[in-house]
Amino acid sequence: MAPAIALNTPPDMELMRLALRSSTLNHGLRVRGDRWTAEILMGSFMGLRKFEDWNSLLGISRATLTKRLNQLLAMGLLQQRPYQERPKRHGYHLTQAGLKLYDQVLTIWVWEKRWGSHADVLPSQLFHKACGHAFVPVLACSSCNAKTGMNDLHFTLKPVAALLDDSTESTRSARVEMLQNSRKGLGMRVDRWTLLIVTAVVLGCHHFDQIGHVLGIASSVLARRLSAMVDEGLLLAQPDLTDARRFIYRLTPASRDLFGYLVCFSTWASRDFLHQPSSIRPVHKDCGKAFVPHVICSVCHEPLLPWQVSFHVH
Numbered sequence: 049m050a051p052a053i054a055l056n057t058p059p060d061m062e063l064m065r066l067a068l069r070s071s072t073l074n075h076g077l078r079v080r081g082d083r084w085t086a087e088i089l090m091g092s093f094m095g096l097r098k099f100e101d102w103n104s105l106l107g108i109s110r111a112t113l114t115k116r117l118n119q120l121l122a123m124g125l126l127q128q129r130p131y132q133e134r135p136k137r138h139g140y141h142l143t144q145a146g147l148k149l150y151d152q153v154l155t156i157w158v159w160e161k162r163w164g165s166h167a168d169v170l171p172s173q174l175f176h177k178a179c180g181h182a183f184v185p186v187l188a189c190s191s192c193n194a195k196t197g198m199n200d201l202h203f204t205l206k207p208v209a210a211l212l213d214d215s216t217e218s219t220r221s222a223r224v225e226m227l228q229n230s231r232k233g234l235g236m237r238v239d240r241w242t243l244l245i246v247t248a249v250v251l252g253c254h255h256f257d258q259i260g261h262v263l264g265i266a267s268s269v270l271a272r273r274l275s276a277m278v279d280e281g282l283l284l285a286q287p288d289l290t291d292a293r294r295f296i297y298r299l300t301p302a303s304r305d306l307f308g309y310l311v312c313f314s315t316w317a318s319r320d321f322l323h324q325p326s327s328i329r330p331v332h333k334d335c336g337k338a339f340v341p342h343v344i345c346s347v348c349h350e351p352l353l354p355w356q357v358s359f360h361v362h
Contacts, residue, residue, distance in 0.1 A: 067205035070212035076317025081240035097139035171359030179348035191337035
């Protein structure tokens with residue numbers, strides 16, 4: 049059993065609830081937070097174009113794959129183009145809007161290589177054509193280009209009225225689907241609720257009742273998800289010194305490494321999808337500027353563009 053700890057300065061629970069409810073992260077995940085959608089997009093950047101290729105590699109049902117592809121087409125992230133050799137058949141290609149998801153895809157690659165179960169089907173190494181080196185994607189501040197992690201930021205919360213008015217609590221309790229050991233798939237098998245729970249903990253919610261309140265999630269569902277996240281190494285549960293009946297939930301290295309994906313996803317949802325400011329506003333401590341992430345090459349420190357990166361798959 050982990051040592052007991054105590055926490056001070058409890059967060060403003062109502063402000064946290066409104067900020068999370070109206071966050072661009074929350075709204076974006078409702079539309080694009082499904083794990084199949086993330087895996088289809090990863091496949092698109094790897095060059096998958098054919099329905100049958102996704103169906104085979106992901107192990108996804110044809111009906112589900114059709115639905116997700118149609119959603120991505122409707123969002124303008126994918127487009128269909130006829131094959132030259134078979135003009136009556138169409139392949140799926142990323143649009144200019146879809147290419148803006150590249151930072152998110154790179155952070156998924158980093159996380160999966162470190163913590164996931166699908167490293168063997170993802171590119172084993174990335175090469176930056178601009179500098180000619182193999183590299184590792186690095187999260188950085190757009191203002192000063194410095195490598196940036198969660199501890200390099202501080203956060204302010206300001207609920208967004210337009211998104212708050214349009215926000216309704218989800219009543220559907222999806223299955224707890226975590227980092228399953230299936231060999232099929234292309235990336236992070238974590239869903240919307242898992243990512244929102246990690247976000248709540250990042251912002252200072254460490255007790256069961258705090259997390260449940262700010263996310264509006266049913267107690268029974270939250271209990272199953274927290275238990276699964278602890279089992280999967282995404283949360284650490286420690287007894288609370290002030291109340292032995294309660295646990296304090298802490299991030300683990302694996303869940304801390306989800307931060308890059310979360311902040312890139314939230315930025316995309318704010319800038320390119322919802323066209324609204326984020327209710328969760330990080331500031332880079334070193335340069336004092338509002339933190340806007342971009343992903344850079346670990347060798348030359350230049351931002352990474354999809355057409356400037358090649359890769360090798362096992």
